[in-house]
Amino acid sequence: MKLYAYCLVEDLDTLDAPVRGISGAAVRLIKMDELGILVSDSESDAVPVTHENALTHAAVVRSVLDRTTPLPFRFGTLVTEQQLSSYISARKPALLTKLAHVRGAVEMSVKIIWQLPTENGEEQPITQSAGATFLAEKRREILGDERRSAQASTISAWLRETVTSLVRDEQVKVRPAEKLVLSAAHLVERTIIPKYRETMAAARQARPDLRFLWSGPWPPYSFANIELEFKTQFGVS
Amino acid sequence: MSSSFDQIIVGEEWEETDISILETLDHVLNSGLVIAGEITISVADIDLIFIGLNVLISSVEAAQETLRKRHLEIKAE
Numbered sequence: 001m002k003l004y005a006y007c008l009v010e011d012l013d014t015l016d017a018p019v020r021g022i023s024g025a026a027v028r029l030i031k032m033d034e035l036g037i038l039v040s041d042s043e044s045d046a047v048p049v050t051h052e053n054a055l056t057h058a059a060v061v062r063s064v065l066d067r068t069t070p071l072p073f074r075f076g077t078l079v080t081e082q083q084l085s086s087y088i089s090a091r092k093p094a095l096l097t098k099l100a101h102v103r104g105a106v107e108m109s110v111k112i113i114w115q116l117p118t119e120n121g122e123e124q125p126i127t128q129s130a131g132a133t134f135l136a137e138k139r140r141e142i143l144g145d146e147r148r149s150a151q152a153s154t155i156s157a158w159l160r161e162t163v164t165s166l167v168r169d170e171q172v173k174v175r176p177a178e179k180l181v182l183s184a185a186h187l188v189e190r191t192i193i194p195k196y197r198e199t200m201a202a203a204r205q206a207r208p209d210l211r212f213l214w215s216g217p218w219p220p221y222s223f224a225n226i227e228l229e230f231k232t233q234f235g236v237s
Numbered sequence: 238m239s240s241s242f243d244q245i246i247v248g249e250e251w252e253e254t255d256i257s258i259l260e261t262l263d264h265v266l267n268s269g270l271v272i273a274g275e276i277t278i279s280v281a282d283i284d285l286i287f288i289g290l291n292v293l294i295s296s297v298e299a300a301q302e303t304l305r306k307r308h309l310e311i312k313a314e
Contacts, residue, residue, distance in 0.1 A: 005272070008270065049266070051258060054258075054261060054262050054265050054266065055258070055261055057265050058261045058264065058265050061265075071269075071270055072264075072265070072268075072269040072270065073269050073270045073271075073272070074265070074266070074268065074269035074270060074271050075265040075266050075269070077269075077270070077271075077272055079272055083272065084272070087272045107264075109260060109263075109264070185268075213260075215257075215260045218260075218264055219264075221264040221265070221267075221268040221269050222264075222268045224268065224269050224270045225268060225269070225270070225271065226270060226271075
């Protein structure tokens, strides 16, 4: 028997109401080292990535969001009780630091898509040799990459400046592919969510050249990655 | 499972239901605490709703990488 772990919480002793988790199993709150963990029993060794399971995971984590700010586990976290206990014991200081960092806040998500305009006057001659065609194509690729990277930096800086007074922390990923995709997660105090939404609405109006998708509040999924930070800080994997 | 927070999703051109699922999957698959080696997922229907939306690239990449590793493990057994 394994435990499916949904999230870590502080200052919670009970669940408000019965909650069903993955495969309909009852979710319960267990205590380890003074921290609470929402878990359900699992007979299986793998969790299929399905709509239902992913939405169930999200719903369980969200079920406590109005009472506390949880640290979510990633989807598919199946462990024995012993493994979970060892994890909590070994990382308790880091987990407490994380919980303090997100306390009283939620995650707001912003995605921005920008289509790189096609260049004028760069059409290749029809009677070009294979080598020349290849070099022209490479040149276009390099120029496109440079433009996308520059644009990504500009948009990222603009977004940061727009929300800087409203966010406690941020995680930004930029994917300058055919279409630039900038994905930002903002850690925002619960009390200023209305102000954040107003600011984002105004930002959207101000930049009709960009396509926006913003959502929230979410549990702070993007601010719960201890393993990644360890790798980044110490350069090991 | 209600919350006192109204979760708002603002997008353009896409159906809100699709975006809601998309955003949820983006969060639960791509981030969160990881207990090393204990993520156990199967990806039979990972290609469900993401094709063409371009904002879940990392989820798909993560799923494909997981699938590739599982294939390698199966081969090694």
